Amino acid sequence: MMAKKKTRLDILLVERGLVPTRAKAKGIILAGEVMVDGQRVDKAGTAVSLDASIELKQPLPYVGRGGFKLAGALEKFGIDVNGRVCADVGACTGGFTDVLLQNGAVRVYAMDVGYGQLDWKLRQDERVVVMERTNARYVDALAEPVSFVCIDVSFISLKLILP
Template sequence: MAGPRAARERLDKLMVERGLCETRSRAQALIVAGRVIVDEHAVDKPGTAVAVDAAIRLKGEDHSFVSRGGLKLRGALDAFGDLDVRGRVAMDVGASTGGFTDCLLQAGVARVYAVDVGYGQLAWKIAQDPRVVSIERQNIRTMPREAIPEPVDLVVIDCSFISLTRVLPALPPFLARPADVVALVPAAFASPLAAMAVLMVVLVVIGMVMDPYGAVILVQATLAGIASASGIDPVHFWMVVLVAFELGYLTPPVALNHLLARQVIGDDPALESGALPGSWWRRHERYALPIAVMATTLLLVAFGPLLVGGG
């Protein structure tokens, strides 16, 4: 004898209930346009009956979540492939406006406990969903076990301002056995351009105060990994290192570089430059011109490839 059939609902109505669309007419338009994917299959009839826990997403819709966090989590779930969240009880640590929670709701979870240290940040659409339990002004590291009355078998984490090493040890009291944890590991910089700007300044300072051999060892052990993780090509990075070091070496009056500058132009011109008549530029041209040329070169080498390549 066949078992009981899972509860089913019209697709357009279910989309409105989940907050994917504001109205059924909008949902019907998206369905007819072929932009609605149900359990990874396109559906083009608004009246199609689908399981109430079916995974529903919008094809080609970049803003189907209340924040871009939903896009990140959806990308992770798609990449994992075998992680089925339908019908599960989840906890969103660092819920903020609810991007991760929104993604889970659209994927068919039974309930989400949205935990955040802030107050009043959760998007209205998410806060009004009966499947969402908002737990505000609570730090996961100090939150009492009683705050969540049932074990959770799925945890998603987006805590940009605290290390995961401090968050993960606080989870076991809330977890079912087994459970899955999906954590967002934030990048050190928002873009390769931002990373390059910071690294470039640091490299020039290193070039000012260190000898070349020690500087290369230091950069290889520290900054090279940061550059690679930020999406900067290794060959490009080491080209920037070379030019930044040269600019640092030319920049007096810091330690070794002041000595090198004196060896190039001589002691007497260096001492007498302050007494020469004329403008500041004319009196310090021997110092300033090489620095200006090298600084311009550094900017071109550092940012040219990133801008041309869309970094």
């Protein structure tokens, strides 16, 4: 009898089109959001049969898990971004940007010192102004007034960013 072919769970999720990248696959696997043949699997490297039944507990609402943080804050503090021009400082993959757009922001300046990290879906959205390789410390002004700013940065003090 021949053994069934197996592959890593994170790779299989991408190959089946359930998630766009292995990084996203790893995130939802570690969060316990993936069921394989009815059993929760929480290790991305788990070898899974190519014909296994795979289900996500819930579809991902945002392009990045960081979106959950901002969505929770907007709700908790009753902040309405509908119709606003916003800035997302430290945008990375764009979880915050995605939340802002889904909550009605008319434009989001997605700023990050990195390059090539912002999700493709957001890059294609005409409401997003992509500002890669941009250190917020050195931004004097944007093309228009911004009425809401969210900041998620790790390698710089907010004292150096805020005026």
